[in-house]
Amino acid sequence: MDETVNNPSMKKSFGKSLLYALPMFLITFVFITGGKPDFSDPAGTLAILATFLGMNILYFLMHYTGKTDKFRAIIFIVFALSLSFTLIRNMLEIRHSMSFSQADIVECKIPFCHLVIPMMILPAAFTKSIIFPGTILGGFANISSMAVLWLVATLVLGRGFCSWGCFYGGWDDGFSRLRKKPVIKKISDYWRWMPFAVLLMVAITAALSLTPTYCSWICPFKAVTEFEQVTGMESAAKAGVFISLFLGLVVILPVLTRKRTQCSFLCPLGAMNSLSNKITPFTVKIDKKACNECFKCVDVCPLFALTPEDVKNGKVSIFCSKCGKCVDACSRKAIHYGIKGIPAGSMKKFSRNIFLFVSFLFIAVFSSGAIITVIKSIFNLFI
Amino acid sequence: MKKIKIAAGIFWAILCLLLILVLFPGLNNFSSGISRFPFMKINPNLTGGEAAEQIVMKSCTLVVRKPVFDGLIGERKQGFVQIDWRGNLPEIISDTIDYDLDKKPDFVIRIGRSESSTVLKPLNPKVRKVGISTPTSYGWSARIKIEK
Numbered sequence: 007m008d009e010t011v012n013n014p015s016m017k018k019s020f021g022k023s024l025l026y027a028l029p030m031f032l033i034t035f036v037f038i039t040g041g042k043p044d045f046s047d048p049a050g051t052l053a054i055l056a057t058f059l060g061m062n063i064l065y066f067l068m069h070y071t072g073k074t075d076k077f078r079a080i081i082f083i084v085f086a087l088s089l090s091f092t093l094i095r096n097m098l099e100i101r102h103s104m105s106f107s108q109a110d111i112v113e114c115k116i117p118f119c120h121l122v123i124p125m126m127i128l129p130a131a132f133t134k135s136i137i138f139p140g141t142i143l144g145g146f147a148n149i150s151s152m153a154v155l156w157l158v159a160t161l162v163l164g165r166g167f168c169s170w171g172c173f174y175g176g177w178d179d180g181f182s183r184l185r186k187k188p189v190i191k192k193i194s195d196y197w198r199w200m201p202f203a204v205l206l207m208v209a210i211t212a213a214l215s216l217t218p219t220y221c222s223w224i225c226p227f228k229a230v231t232e233f234e235q236v237t238g239m240e241s242a243a244k245a246g247v248f249i250s251l252f253l254g255l256v257v258i259l260p261v262l263t264r265k266r267t268q269c270s271f272l273c274p275l276g277a278m279n280s281l282s283n284k285i286t287p288f289t290v291k292i293d294k295k296a297c298n299e300c301f302k303c304v305d306v307c308p309l310f311a312l313t314p315e316d317v318k319n320g321k322v323s324i325f326c327s328k329c330g331k332c333v334d335a336c337s338r339k340a341i342h343y344g345i346k347g348i349p350a351g352s353m354k355k356f357s358r359n360i361f362l363f364v365s366f367l368f369i370a371v372f373s374s375g376a377i378i379t380v381i382k383s384i385f386n387l388f389i
Numbered sequence: 390m391k392k393i394k395i396a397a398g399i400f401w402a403i404l405c406l407l408l409i410l411v412l413f414p415g416l417n418n419f420s421s422g423i424s425r426f427p428f429m430k431i432n433p434n435l436t437g438g439e440a441a442e443q444i445v446m447k448s449c450t451l452v453v454r455k456p457v458f459d460g461l462i463g464e465r466k467q468g469f470v471q472i473d474w475r476g477n478l479p480e481i482i483s484d485t486i487d488y489d490l491d492k493k494p495d496f497v498i499r500i501g502r503s504e505s506s507t508v509l510k511p512l513n514p515k516v517r518k519v520g521i522s523t524p525t526s527y528g529w530s531a532r533i534k535i536e537k
């Protein structure tokens with residue numbers, strides 16, 4: 007087989023890469039600065055410039071090198087760290103503590119996050135109301151804007167949200183990259199169905215109790231965002247669960263397995279997002295004619311989205327988050343970004359270019375606020 | 390057929406690209422649009438329910454909310470009633486509450502703000518116990534568990 011004909015490299019020349027990066031450069035400039043850059047605050051200006059330039063360099067490198075995952079991961083991980091920093095700083099400024107009090111719940115002042123969405127649906131249908139003590143509109147992380155962002159991202163990217171949008175996924179993505187080789191190599195693929203069981207459980211318990219049970223009892227990311235003040239046995243038990251799950255599923259197991267174990271085995275929104283892979287136009291395709299079944303892609307997939315059977319069948323499973331790790335690892339370029347309707351193996355560059363533009367634009371603009379806040383805080387220490 | 394599929398795929402992808410382009414500039418409009426959906430209001434189990442009665446006192450206002458029994462389908466047997474004290478509160482709050490507005494007192498509540506103590510004296514068998522009693526940005530709130 008002539009690989010140069012069937013499997014073109016995704017690399018571009020310097021000039022062509024610049025040309026591809028130019029629209030992103032202009033659009034992110036307008037979106038990040040709001041079209042009216044304010045240069046009155048030196049630390050703020052530097053932070054905006056650093057974020058904007060850093061992001062666009064990463065986008066340029068995606069085109070220039072033809073690789074996706076390592077550049078995506080940088081922004082994804084920095085986003086997760088920055089969001090936690092911003093949230094904690096916000097909590098400390100407003101409440102002088104990382105924990106929220108009963109008053110915050112009574113006054114419905116808890117910042118909303120997208121992980122609540124799977125629990126909202128049944129109560130919204132039956133009671134015509136939202137079971138989260140946050141604000142519908144206005145204030146920090148209100149329910150309406152977070153819902154719109156998640157809805158559009160899910161419609162457009164499907165489970166791509168879990169590698170190009172979620173501000174938690176970067177935690178286990180980051181820890182899964184710390185070791186060069188996994189210590190634990192064999193984990194059954196059946197575990198990847200676990201989030202559907204969690205989804206069912208939290209959807210039912212939340213509907214029956216009319217409280218967001220996953221947030222109250224399970225969410226590992228409470229350990230790095232905000233959690234209920236420890237005032238008794240119950241709140242101490244909850245804090246224990248949050249911290250244990252964070253350490254186990256977000257830190258230790260990802261380090262030992264090189265997989266995103268929290269996202270693969272627990273997150274109920276991840277399960278919901280997997281279903282949305284059915285509607286998005288963007289996908290990852292396997293060109294069976296070019297594939298030599300080396301299964302390198304199976305080994306590197308952080309979300310157990312590929313099994314040897316999937317590869318043999320030429321189909322990536324619904325768990326795929328379009329991170330690009332398998333695409334980068336495949337020496338034959340047999341696995342590639344694609345658009346539904348276009349047969350595997352054709353229009354690879356075109357499909358990748360559109361997907362990268364859409365997904366990168368989303369994460370660049372969505373993450374910019376949190377990243378700018380962090381960089382500004384760092385500059386403020388020195389200026 | 391193959392060509393139609395390809396064209397449909399590309400059309401859907403371009404539509405998604407346009408959607409992402411309008412998402413951020415239009416976020417405020419989309420958010421306020423979605424906030425008008427009938428289900429976009431916080432459940433009374435979390436807000437504490439609507440105000441049923443306001444009693445203006447010397448330095449503060451006492452707000453008695455409507456009892457909340459809302460369940461997934463219909464009403465539950467167990468619920469709560471929220472009482473708010475707004476304004477400049479005395480060190481010791483002591484009030485007799487008629488939450489069902491039948492002109493008969495239902496419970497007496499005594500809150501020591503500095504030691505955060507709440508003592509409830511039920512006068513109506515439907516009144517169970519104190520659920521939440523907490524200082525708030527506007528004063529103090531208490532949720533008393535009640536039965537239907």
Ligand code: SF4
Pocket residue numbers: 167168169172173174175176268269270273274275276277279
């Ligand atoms: S699986 Fe859950 S935590 Fe992980 S990236 Fe997706 S939504 Fe975020």
Ligand code: SF4
Pocket residue numbers: 292296297298299300301302303304317335336337338339340341
């Ligand atoms: S890495 Fe490429 S060639 Fe190897 S199995 Fe995966 S798709 Fe086939």
Ligand code: SF4
Pocket residue numbers: 290306307308309310311312322325326327328329330331332333
């Ligand atoms: S199949 Fe490939 S793109 Fe999808 S999650 Fe796995 S490594 Fe990432």
